[in-house]
Amino acid sequence: QVQLVESGGGVVQPGGSLRLSCAASGFTFSSYGMHWVRQAPGKGLEWVAFIRYDGSNKYYADSVKGRFTISRDNSKNTLYLQMNSLRAEDTAVYYCAKLPPRYGDDAFDIWGQGTMVTVSS
Amino acid sequence: QSVLTQPPSASGTPGQRVTISCSGSSSNIGSNYVYWYQQLPGTAPKLLIYRNNQRPSGVPDRFSGSKSGTSASLAISGLRSEDEADYYCAAWDDSLSGPHYVFGTGTKVTVL
Numbered sequence: 001q002v003q004l005v006e007s008g009g010g011v012v013q014p015g016g017s018l019r020l021s022c023a024a025s026g027f028t029f030s031s032y033g034m035h036w037v038r039q040a041p042g043k044g045l046e047w048v049a050f051i052r053y054d055g056s057n058k059y060y061a062d063s064v065k066g067r068f069t070i071s072r073d074n075s076k077n078t079l080y081l082q083m084n085s086l087r088a089e090d091t092a093v094y095y096c097a098k099l100p101p102r103y104g105d106d107a108f109d110i111w112g113q114g115t116m117v118t119v120s121s
Numbered sequence: 122q123s124v125l126t127q128p129p130s131a132s133g134t135p136g137q138r139v140t141i142s143c144s145g146s147s148s149n150i151g152s153n154y155v156y157w158y159q160q161l162p163g164t165a166p167k168l169l170i171y172r173n174n175q176r177p178s179g180v181p182d183r184f185s186g187s188k189s190g191t192s193a194s195l196a197i198s199g200l201r202s203e204d205e206a207d208y209y210c211a212a213w214d215d216s217l218s219g220p221h222y223v224f225g226t227g228t229k230v231t232v233l
Contacts, residue, residue, distance in 0.1 A: 035222065037166075037224075044123070044207075044209065044224060044225075044226055044227035045158070045160070045166060045209050045211075045224040045227065046123075046224065047211075047221065047222040047223060047224055050220075050222060059219055059220050059221060059222075061221060062218060062221075065218075095165055095166075097165075097166075099156070099168070099222070100156060100168065100171045100172075102153070102154075102213050102220075107168075107171050107172075107175060107177045107178070108168070108177060108178075109158075109166075109167070109168035109177075111165035111166060111167070112165065113165060114165060
């Protein structure tokens with residue numbers, strides 16, 4: 001079935017690094033742009049990053065620019081988020097998501113179950 | 122800090138109509154489509170409305186979206202207990218630092 005499965009979350013010290021992965025199945029991953037979205041405990045949704053279907057363009061939230069890198073491997077149907085110089089305020093559940101495109105007709109979204117990242121000493 | 126502002130809460134009794142507002146600016150809502158997401162407790166968000174007022178397959182027609190200028194709204198008619206959730210608007214924002222996707226501050230809907 002159509003699904004996204006995140007992995008790689010955990011507890012890391014401030015200043016540390018972590019790489020999240022998101023395995024896609026059940027749809028043509030290589031045809032769609034993908035997002036990372038996070039949600040701090042008890043807080044709202046915050047968009048983190050976007051990558052075009054072919055990896056040619058990447059956009060980042062100001063709060064993570066220069067520290068996080070989004071990438072993808074279409075041959076492995078996998079999305080990544082490399083997180084460096086982590087801060088306490090990066091603590092959140094991280095979702096990978098396929099959202100409706102900015103330009104295009106498709107109307108479906110797919111979200112993973114989320115992976116928790118905790119930045120703490 | 123979100124650039125899309127929503128009321129923190131809204132409520133109604135079963136069968137009532139509830140409306141949630143989303144206020145933005147010319148760089149986001151004013152020039153891009155608006156999306157609405159529903160997040161039930163303990164679950165990932167789910168798309169409710171795309172392209173301002175379109176419903177994906179499977180979303181009940183009790184949910185409707187509209188947009189005017191730099192604001193948008195989501196209406197839930199015939200409120201049901203299962204509609205108790207957090208609701209977020211979203212849009213692309215053409216900021217000076219490049220395109221960003223932004224979510225609203227979120228509105229918790231309570232069914233009394």
